[in-house]
Amino acid sequence: MEEHKKRIIKAIRYIDHHLDADLSLENISEIAMYSPFHFHRIFKLITRETLQNYIIRKKIEKSAFYLAVKKEMEIKEIYLDLGFSNHSVFSKTFKKYYGMPPSAFRNSAPETFHRILQIDRKNGQTDTVFSQYICHVENLLNWTKMNLKIEVKELPEMNLAAVMSLGLAQVEPSYNLLIEWAEKKQLFPAQNVKMISVYHDSFKVTPPDKVRIHACMLLDEKLNGQNGLIFSETIDAGKFIAGRGEVTLQDFEQCWVSLFLWMNEHHYSMRKAFPFEIYHSNFKEHPEGKMIVDFCIPVH
Known part of the structure; x- marks a missing residue:
């Protein structure tokens, strides 16, 4: 500090x-x-x-x-x-x-x-x-x-089904499309299904309505080919700083900044890979709008 x-x-x-x-x-x-x-x-x-x-x-x-x-x-x-x-x-x-x-x-x-x-x-x-x-x-x-439990850990390779969204306003419609596809495939609803947002652009250099965010669902096996707007994405195995907390949507920016502060304080550097969020619960099902989220930064 x-x-x-x-x-x-x-x-x-x-x-x-x-x-x-x-x-x-x-x-x-x-x-x-x-x-x-x-x-x-x-x-x-x-x-x-x-x-x-x-x-x-x-x-x-x-x-x-x-x-x-x-x-x-x-x-x-x-x-x-x-x-x-x-x-x-x-x-x-x-x-x-x-x-x-x-x-x-x-x-x-x-x-x-x-x-x-x-x-x-x-x-x-x-x-x-x-x-x-x-x-x-x-x-x-x-x-x-x-509010955050932070640890550095190795995460396995993650196979995802993804829908691209441009801008924050398009993230929820992208997830709705993804869930509709998953229901037809009988992949959703399922116990312990994980939704993941992967950030392919930085809000610092890209306008908020142009930031590319992939709305994703974790799969047991790699998705073959592309199914309409649904495509395959992979998060490679590696070392990550993971901060878990039960937070509201308004806390997200503070969580990310906190994680970057922690990363600098502990002398880690970010790898050339995309940061992402893993959602373990749905804020719409919580009386205070909270959800359990892992904020993940790929590091050396």
């Missing part, structure tokens, strides 16, 4: 002190010693906003500080120092946050405005804003301990 604190503090400090530098996801994630994919999800969960939104907000807050207390600075000098390409872009972005253009803000800002923006410090200790983020990290890790 201490290692994650240090990484998050390091990343946020770097952003706040280098608002005029190259603050790309690749650069910031390298500073934090996470992969871009993992860092993006962790950062959003901890700060409650995307990396890009955080950077823009910090730039606008810094520009507001300069406008209020550094009257000698030209507006052009302020926005160029903070990496805005021109006055139009800066003015439009500033107005979105403060409801008025920069010039009007400068004319109306009180001399004491800087007191609002300053962060209290005590004996050089961590800024209170960092403490807030660290609290989020601790809460996440504590939530993980209470």
Whole structure:
């Protein structure tokens, strides 16, 4: 947990002190010693906003500080120092946050405005804003301990019948199609039948309505050929980090981020294979909408 604190503090400090530098996801994630994919999800969960939104907000807050207390600075000098390409872009972005253009803000800002923006410090200790983020990290890790049983284990090869879905909205219809096919084959309902979602795209680089998710059913034997929209898929045997928990659909993102944090903390790296979820119960049959799920990451 201490290692994650240090990484998050390091990343946020770097952003706040280098608002005029190259603050790309690749650069910031390298500073934090996470992969871009993992860092993006962790950062959003901890700060409650995307990396890009955080950077823009910090730039606008810094520009507001300069406008209020550094009257000698030209507006052009302020926005160029903070990496805005021109006055139009800066003015439009500033107005979105403060409801008025920069010039009007400068004319109306009180001399004491800087007191609002300053962060209290005590004996050089961590800024209170960092403490807030660290609290989020601790809460996440504590939530993980209470809600996920995580282990590293070898899983056997899994033969699946699959239906492809594009976007989250299509996952349930894909499962309905799969179940309809399985009922005709007398494979469903059956005792201990397992449904599995395999993620073939990352939400970081692919829009949510384009993410490819395969709705799958675990079979005893490999499916021969393709039957309409039903096709064969195989999860190869190997080592996996598996986190099991009884969670709601709203907890899924937190479960995945928790698992990635755990993976980094224990020095595992992800293999070039697809992560997946194994469902052991149906949330529609639980009074609180909970289901037992294994969240699985293929690792070296």
